Amino acid sequence: MGKKKENSTNSINAQYLTECDLTYAVCKIGGRWKLLILCKLEDGKLRFSELRDRISGITERMLTLQLREMEKEGLVKRTVHAQVPPRVDYELTEIVQELIPIWKQLEKWGHKHRKMIQSTEVDD
Amino acid sequence: MGKKKENSTNSINAQYLTECDLTYAVCKIGGRWKLLILCKLEDGKLRFSELRDRISGITERMLTLQLREMEKEGLVKRTVHAQVPPRVDYELTEIVQELIPIWKQLEKWGHKHRKMIQSTEVDD
DNA sequence: CCGTATCCTAAAAGATACTG
DNA sequence: CAGTATCTTTTAGGATACGG
Numbered sequence: 617m618g619k620k621k622e623n624s625t626n627s628i629n630a631q632y633l634t635e636c637d638l639t640y641a642v643c644k645i646g647g648r649w650k651l652l653i654l655c656k657l658e659d660g661k662l663r664f665s666e667l668r669d670r671i672s673g674i675t676e677r678m679l680t681l682q683l684r685e686m687e688k689e690g691l692v693k694r695t696v697h698a699q700v701p702p703r704v705d706y707e708l709t710e711i712v713q714e715l716i717p718i719w720k721q722l723e724k725w726g727h728k729h730r731k732m733i734q735s736t737e738v739d740d
Numbered sequence: 741m742g743k744k745k746e747n748s749t750n751s752i753n754a755q756y757l758t759e760c761d762l763t764y765a766v767c768k769i770g771g772r773w774k775l776l777i778l779c780k781l782e783d784g785k786l787r788f789s790e791l792r793d794r795i796s797g798i799t800e801r802m803l804t805l806q807l808r809e810m811e812k813e814g815l816v817k818r819t820v821h822a823q824v825p826p827r828v829d830y831e832l833t834e835i836v837q838e839l840i841p842i843w844k845q846l847e848k849w850g851h852k853h854r855k856m857i858q859s860t861e862v863d864d
Numbered sequence: 865c866c867g868t869a870t871c872c873t874a875a876a877a878g879a880t881a882c883t884g
Numbered sequence: 885c886a887g888t889a890t891c892t893t894t895t896a897g898g899a900t901a902c903g904g
Binding site (some may be wrong): 663664676677703 | 868
């Protein structure tokens with residue numbers, strides 16, 4: 617019904633998206649690239665090409681897709697400077713800045729878990 | 741080379757998995773079902789059928805797959821009771837319990853973000 | 865420089881039937 | 885009860901070429 621999803625990521629299913637705030641949150645920042653992009657913006661604005669160059673392996677298509685989606689969801693702010701050649705930069709919104717301490721903790725947890733697993737598995 | 745990945749989820753790419761603790765962490769708990777399952781175990785042990793019944797929409801295959809993977813990664817503990825009919829229960833490991841406060845915050849953030857978005861988008 | 869448009873692949877998830 | 889085994893579908897993500 618209505619509009620077909622054209623090219624967005626992280627849909628998962630509507631069922632839990634509306635029921636569960638955690639599923640909802642994970643969808644906002646899930647997928648392969650989102651947090652990676654947000655991290656790069658942690659220290660301030662970056663332009664498209666700077667992001668692309670800092671995130672090894674990402675294609676321009678993916679970068680655009682993720683940025684557009686996050687813009688739509690109020691996670692990043694996109695600013696176009698009317699000049700030639702064009703200059704566009706991206707920055708974190710306020711609400712996503714509240715996420716920073718959370719992903720820091722997640723990162724620490726990841727580090728700890730990785731160490732734990734490594735000491736556990738002697739063999740493959 | 742070596743062993744083929746048979747049926748596991750959340751592989752993403754090795755590149756960031758080994759470089760970035762955040763990507764690593766998100767992979768551990770990412771995907772459609774993992775956090776949903778872990779949440780249910782927050783209050784204590786549950787058996788397979790209890791989990792299945794509490795998570796609407798999940799198939800037995802998916803539940804098994806996710807549980808097995810999380811067991812392998814030390815996120816859940818599986819206990820088989822030798823009796824007929826069989827009884828198997830699952831519980832959180834210590835390291836994943838350290839994640840609980842983090843996902844609580846994420847949940848709160850999700851709630852807040854959802855409210856924000858709702859008040860923003862008057863139209864579709 | 866900052867993207868979009870197409871086409872394509874791989875991986876995650878679903879349906880369904882069956883088993884110790 | 886607690887799963888496996890197959891098979892199919894869906895969707896996230898990738899390759900590449902082109903455009904304002």
